Amino acid sequence: MGFLNYGPLTGYELKQGFDDSISHFWNANLSQIYPTLKEMEREGLITIQVEPQEARPPRKVCRITDAGREELRRWLRTPDDLPANRVPFLIKIFFGGNLAREELLDVVRHHLELHRERLEAYRGPGRAALDRWASATGLQREAFYWELTLEAGVKFEQAWVEWCEEAIKRIEAMEADTHENPGR
Amino acid sequence: MGFLNYGPLTGYELKQGFDDSISHFWNANLSQIYPTLKEMEREGLITIQVEPQEARPPRKVCRITDAGREELRRWLRTPDDLPANRVPFLIKIFFGGNLAREELLDVVRHHLELHRERLEAYRGPGRAALDRWASATGLQREAFYWELTLEAGVKFEQAWVEWCEEAIKRIEAMEADTHENPGR
């Protein structure tokens, strides 16, 4: 939860930070955030200061401690294994022989559309949000890294789009050669 | 569990099917497979026939039913939303400003190495296994789809490798411009 290193935040604000920046490669929901914050307080990684408000639940402002900063840096330094990602779509392709040409093509076209949308979202609003954030906070060095992750997203979406386009061509070509074989 | 559509299998054999073909985008372990098989039997999607053996647990051979085949085809036809994949590595980059240049570079280099290995695994043993399977089973049409998924894997690993190489260059270049700023 390295967002706290940029400044004190409430759980609610933290959630927003997730949503507008890293939601595509790390997602969190509130019912997970609140217990985690409490636990991190117990471990001395953050402090929680309660600011009561009228007619509202009190804001609970979280601040990172020195111990928390150290723990964050420790975590950032430790390399990961590759995460095993489950991609149901690829299994559908793997067993694509069970569907008729058009059925499978529909699935691929749908997937292509989703990736195109996400690619545009990265290049348009995503980039815009990043620039806004960068100039609002003035965190130059940080913004460089945010950009790197955004470009990673762009790269993978491009790869997906290309693969889908290629796959559609290949499926159409392959099925033209073969005898029609709808049901099976 | 569309493997059963290729022929009857035991849970154990099924697990092997996962391991040598689709393990990188869908993984299963035995303690998950066995309960699932039982449930699918209850739902009438498969039948389980017990073949006792001496000095061994009995083989439980599973066969897909017509209802199972239909359910499989139904599942294959339904399009998915994009899965939200958690990539801890990218968060580390996102918050990379908290580390010194060399520390971050180590993390990226490690990641690059893993993706290079996986890329080679796909192109070498992965491809070989696919070819062996294809000629062993004679499932031509199916093999075409297996290949498509393998190529998807290759494509993404390439994208990763390229991104990592680019990122390393950019980080080195950027840090050269900037003042040394190790701790922070």
Place this chain on the structure above:
DNA sequence: CAGGCCATGTAAATCGTTACATGATTAT
């Protein structure tokens, strides 16, 4: 006046991994 924003949480359900348990046979 309906829906979204602010702001907190608890409880239950689901999903997936890891550990435990057994036990003979075959290969190194």
Place this chain on the structure above:
DNA sequence: ATAATCATGTAACGATTTACATGGCCTG
């Protein structure tokens, strides 16, 4: 001897998602 292969499962644990619960204020 040691480890891997065959072959089944149960139990516990951990992580994640979804549903439930509250409630005023502001915008269209």
